[in-house]
Amino acid sequence: MMTLFFLTGILVLTYAMLVCHRIPALIQNFRLQSLFLFLVTLDFAVRHREAKVFVVAGLLLLVKVILIPSFLSRLVKKIKVDERLGLFLNPLLSLISALFLTWGASVFCSWFLYTRQTAVFAAFVVSITVVLVGFFIMVFRMKALSQIVGLLVMENGIFLLASVMAGGMPFFVEIAIAFDVFVCAIITGIFMYRINKVFTHIEVHRLTDLKG
């Protein structure tokens, strides 16, 4: 029951990302989503009393709830760009698209999954939805920052899948992935800083020097 509650929370927060107009809102939303992801993992750890999963949950809290969002917020303040995200698709249309993405995810999951457990099926659908919405944010928002957040959201979706199914992947893999996500956020952040420096904006659709 608890799991379903968390899943719903994550789904709602994922949809909420699509109505964000401003960069700080998107980052805070991501922070909240990561917090729910942390809760899912913690829930699993408490129920199964697995020390390693506690560590993974702690790592999740540190990296995705605290470090990455703070780093991104600080970076955005530092480069002083226009805080509007720049929507190619307005919030309502984005939401409707997200509903269709969820429907697509459930069709896809029922195609290859023969489970009777509602929780597992729901976890699959929510995870795939989160991945798809992350991708949607990357494509339909103008700023470089939204691509970073979109990528992190996609990764959150996959983390969720692994957590709900089996309390996460093998311990050392989980640690390595957390490290990797952190490094990825830092490096993309640095590149966003450089883009702003060379182009004096961070709008990805205006990066069109290279073609063909």
Add this chain to the structure above:
Amino acid sequence: MLLFLIVIIPVLGAVLSVLLPVRVRGIANLAAHGGVFVLAAVLAYHFSVGNGVLVFGGVLRADALSAFFVFLISLVNLAALVYSRPYLREDVFAGVLSEKQVRGYDILFNVFAATMLVVPLLDSLGHMWVAVELTTLASAFLVGFYNSKSSVEAAWKYVIICSVGITLALLGTVLVYHAVAAQTGLKTLDWSVIIVQAPGLDPRVIGAAFLFILVGYGTKAGLAPMHTWLPDAHSQALTPVSALLSGVLLKTSLYAIIRFAMITQKAMGADFTSRLFIFFGLFSVAVAGIFLLAQKDFKRLLAYSSIEHVGIIVFALGVGTPLAVFGALFHALNHAMSKSLIFFAAGNAVKRYKTHHLHMIHGLVRAMPFTAGAALVGLLSLVGMPPFGIFMSKLLILTACFQKGLYGPAALLLFFLAVVFGGLMFHLGPSIFGKKPKGVVSGGEAFSMKLVFVVLALFLVFLGVVMPTPLRALLEAASRTITGVGI
């Protein structure tokens, strides 16, 4: 221990690059990568005389297939390192780069090398995923090294597109994990364990997982239509790095795809992977051919040619007979060397003519004879002329294709290859032999560059004429590892 040394030496190289002054640093790096190459050759030799598996500490694992890829990576690494010395010196001399940036290059080069070398040596598919993603992150700064508008743009597209691809590959990895856990109760991602359990895994989940894997790692491998980052990154990166990206980075992702394909084939038969491979392979060759015809930029031209060759390798994997797989691996080796050679030549030309534009780079043979020679050998090799190695590997692949009765795909492949042949010859012929523009000075090629050119060219001819017994044995062993049958 051998496996551990291969991974740790470049890491030490990175640390030393932080500490040592310029002169000593060059020698230390050369010694490090020379050492890695020797160790990789020892590893390769080990698997060519007898089969089996080497493990280290429960994390590293090598069989013939890993040994082949490690050998390939260390070879191109060494060539790129030797070439990059004079290349960067010229930039420092011209004031384009500072000494500090060169130090940064040395550090990143070593980190990049370490991440690539570790990919084929990891047993856990999760660790392998992390290593592949780290190759992207380590090389991102090398792509955006000059910090100009176009290089920053290229680096951004490179990091973002490849990371999305890799994220999809992670989804595929998690699905495989789920399938294994659901079927056997084992919570593991170790390839050596999964491959034993593979026949009992749920074919639908594995099929879905493989789709994600193919699209995900395929993005990084440069398969069309996920290839869009590749021409940008290859053309904007520092030239030695372009050679590394094209020669071996793409192949590390292919390696990951091969490992998953082996699991998938055991779980659901060979047809599924085979069809996908043949489709993506042909499509990549076709897309590359079309874009090649319309290219104006020297290094982009070569980038599209890389897409073509990755297409050929994947096509051959799709044909799937032991001979075809043997040809695919041999082709990977030949392509890595030809592409490094011609990228090095292109780098020299671009620097001398101060432009990427093909119609302005003419008469290379008068301006830089050695470079022109290298470009010519590289060009003839890439389009598949005898007596170079690629001719032999293409012949093997097509033979295997006909043996299996795949006449249609073979005909299509030949047609697209003809288009590529025309495109490359049309563009590069005048660049090499045309009339040299006034104001471009002649001569002045560094000795170590000439050395790299001559060694690589001789290697290519050598591989086209004779197949050394140890290499043949290694490739056979690797092909047997993939297909389970001897040639």
